[in-house]
Amino acid sequence: MRLFNRLLATIISLALIFGSAIGTLYLIGVLARLPSLTSPIRRLFTPLLALSASQIGALLLAVSLLALVLLILEIRPFRARFVLVRDDSQGMTQISRPDIERCLSQRLSKLRAITSEGVDILVHGKQFDVSANIAVSSQADLGQVRAQVEENIKANLESIGVGEGLRQISTRISRFKRAA
Amino acid sequence: MNNVPLDILDEKRRIALAIRSAVGKVKGVSLVQRPMVGASYPYNLDVPGVWVHGPDAKGRYGVIVSIIVSGMRISEAANKLRSEIWGELDRRGYAGHVTSIDIRVEDLIMAV
Structure with a gap:
């Protein structure tokens, strides 16, 4: 856009x-x-x-x-630069959204059948509402890749200590288009 | 530009220095300088990465701390840092002057 x-x-x-x-x-x-x-x-x-x-x-x-x-x-409002992960009387904790997206993309691109160019992660909202567009190789089983991607995102958010904020993951997977 | 009384600037500076000292005690966390819109403090280069804003009507300040976290869970690092900062402010007699401590994680350096 x-x-x-x-x-x-x-x-x-x-x-x-x-x-x-x-x-x-x-x-x-x-x-x-x-x-x-x-x-x-x-x-x-x-x-x-x-x-x-x-x-x-x-x-x-x-x-x-x-x-x-x-x-x-x-x-129109663009996505906020920070994602809120805690807010109470003592203060807020926020994390840079582009950094979370970069971190998740880097980790996802290490999975089999996914290349770093094929991963496009977007984090929406104050809580994590992750959408992932993934291009995979033609041999990959799409259902299996979807499950693997969602598992990977959850595990990685958990590993950086922000898994509780995750609301939903929407995944779009397409086959990698190779030049003839 | 309005003139800011010197005691306010000095108090902000002391609070920022207390925060820097607290950040230094938490392993895996370091301050990172980020310019903030309307911020009067970070442009004083004593403590880059700490913005002490205010005071409010009750003479109390708010604090925004911009950090990098490496090899540590964010929630764990933020909680540890926040309690360390409150402890340091308390030791220096400034805890009652601060309303909240907002922590902004600007960068994740993953050790794994």
Whole structure:
């Protein structure tokens, strides 16, 4: 999703930069009385002059909607940097979420049939709600791998002392796609 | 920027030093510096990794300690560290000045 946001932001930014550059050049052309500079720009925008008021309105609405989508995507809450594992009158204990994900991924990639590139672990929520996307080799038994992955995640969270916070593990397993 | 009374800065510094001393007593735990938004203390380089914030209306402080844990269960390390910190604050007469100790584990260095 971040990639989509970036792509959209890049397109809008490039359009704004292009528009500003054209506007600046046109202004320079008008001020310096350089028809060689203003006429190509005017020709570039001639098709826009042929548009009706409703067509221009629709175009502006589309651009506004695109910008609104980008704004909503950017301001929605992203995952917290820390996972809460204890909270009482003496204080909280929190663990860095990316670190837990890295730790679980490293340990999972040591399992048979799983490669380090195939593991993608995401921890959601204040308590651990782990989702794991795993790509395995074509010979592997998917059911067995799923059980092994879930067991491994539980054992590893337990081994670092945070097993109690685990709520659920959702696992998606797919076969590794090899280049022909 | 508001002027902070010197006694508050000094008290924060003393609390932070007590915490550093407590962290030094727990094996497998070390402080790690992380910049925090709005933090006035960590930028004083006396004790990187410890943020003493406040005081509140009652003149008490909150503490955030950023640590690295190596080769140890997190819950065990955090509990041990918290009790060591409370003990050290108590010995130095600051336990009544602190409301809570939040521990942030920034990095897990797995020994196994």
